[in-house]
Amino acid sequence: xxxxxxxxxxxxxxxxxxxxxxxxxxxxxxxxxxxxxxxxxxxxxxxxxxxxxxxxxxxxxxxxxxxxxxxxxxxxxxxxxxxxxxxxxxxxxxxxxxxxxxxxxxxxxxxxxxxxxxxxxxxxxxxxxxxxxxxxxxxxxxxxxxxxxxxxxxxxxxxxxxxxxxxxxxxxxxxxxxxxxxxxxxxxxxxxxxxxxxxxxxxxxxxxxxxxxxxxxxxxxxxxxxxxxxxxxxxxxxxxxxxx
Numbered sequence: 001x002x003x004x005x006x007x008x009x010x011x012x013x014x015x016x017x018x019x020x021x022x023x024x025x026x027x028x029x030x031x032x033x034x035x036x037x038x039x040x041x042x043x044x045x046x047x048x049x050x051x052x053x054x055x056x057x058x059x060x061x062x063x064x065x066x067x068x069x070x071x072x073x074x075x076x077x078x079x080x081x082x083x084x085x086x087x088x089x090x091x092x093x094x095x096x097x098x099x100x101x102x103x104x105x106x107x108x109x110x111x112x113x114x115x116x117x118x119x120x121x122x123x124x125x126x127x128x129x130x131x132x133x134x135x136x137x138x139x140x141x142x143x144x145x146x147x148x149x150x151x152x153x154x155x156x157x158x159x160x161x162x163x164x165x166x167x168x169x170x171x172x173x174x175x176x177x178x179x180x181x182x183x184x185x186x187x188x189x190x191x192x193x194x195x196x197x198x199x200x201x202x203x204x205x206x207x208x209x210x211x212x213x214x215x216x217x218x219x220x221x222x223x224x225x226x227x228x229x230x231x232x233x234x235x236x237x238x239x240x241x242x243x244x
Contacts (some may be wrong), residue, residue, distance in 0.1 A: 007107055027061045028083035030205060033070030036236060038087060046178075046238035048088050050106060050222075051205065053230060057221040074099070077208060082206040093207065099206040104219040106204055110177040110197035111141055114184075120171055122194035131171035134164045134210040141199055142174045165189075174198070181242040182242060 030051055030122075039045040043052075048064050055062030064086050067073055077085040078096040080176055085099065086090075087106060093099045113122040113133075120131065126147045134144040137154035146152050153170060155161050160184060164170045177197070182192045207215055226230040 026059075026062070028211065029063055029065050029085040029209075030086040031065050031067055031073050031077055031082045032086045033067050033073050034087055034179075035066060037178055037242065038063050039066050044238065046234065047106070048227075049234045049238055050231070051086055053225060053234065054205075054218055054221045055214075057224070058217045060214065065224050066171065074233045075163045077206060078209050080210060082208070083211055084205060086205050087203045088206055089203060098209045100209055100212050100215050102205040102207060102215050102218045102222070103205075104222040105202050106222070109201045109203050111174065111199045111201075112180070113174055113194040114165070114180050114191045115172050115194065116165060116190070116192065117171075118192055120192065120194065122172070122198075125198060128172060132169070133172045133174060134161055134170045135174040136161055139174070141201075145198070146174075162187060162189065167241050171188075176244065178239055185242055 001064070018066045035045075037045055038047040040048065040102070045064075049061050051064050055061075062083075062100070065082065067076075073085060074088075074096050075090060076082045078098045080098070087109075087145055088132075090101065093101055110127075112121075113128065115122075115131075121127065128146065132153070133146065133149060134153040134155050136158060137143075137156060144193060153164065155164060158175075160239070161173050161175065165173045165191060167189075172194075175183075177193070180191065181193070205218070207218070222231075225234075
């Protein structure tokens, strides 16, 4: 066998080795029921990018998969059908005992009031009582805090929520901060965001217990992303643009 033939054989063997190595790389899936701007079809949403980067730093290929039927999310993560869940509040592991929280916060979810007028003044839940208000049915954080409201309307969808506001059927809509800003941008509506937030919740990732060895290192990776500026870059790329 000539020298050139030997070199070619060696290169082919190296290629085969790397192909097998790539094929054997660990892949995990964290589920979510939240869409734009947190998860997007092109996988450029804030949570898409954060999860991808966190796990890439510990040698794992991670992807967020989005379910239409949100009732299956935690059950699938708990049973191991999926490898974990993204963007969840503290404490769900008390019910779903096979889930382990990654103890570095992903972000805060702020639940706020939006209006079309600066004349609207919001300062806590009770201040909503003098306005006509709408929120999406099923959002318990809004339902539980507006039980005594004299003019509240629970609608079926985000589109209906914004229709109520743009058609002046209500004075205020209640929504999560970034989903509200994203939708207003899509519809070309200038919203007034009322702060401070009516409520705020810390949000985390959870992994199925079969991946408990990744919990501490994933938390360290996320913390380091916040220190080295990567987190801020992703934030500005995926969310900050909606503040303009």
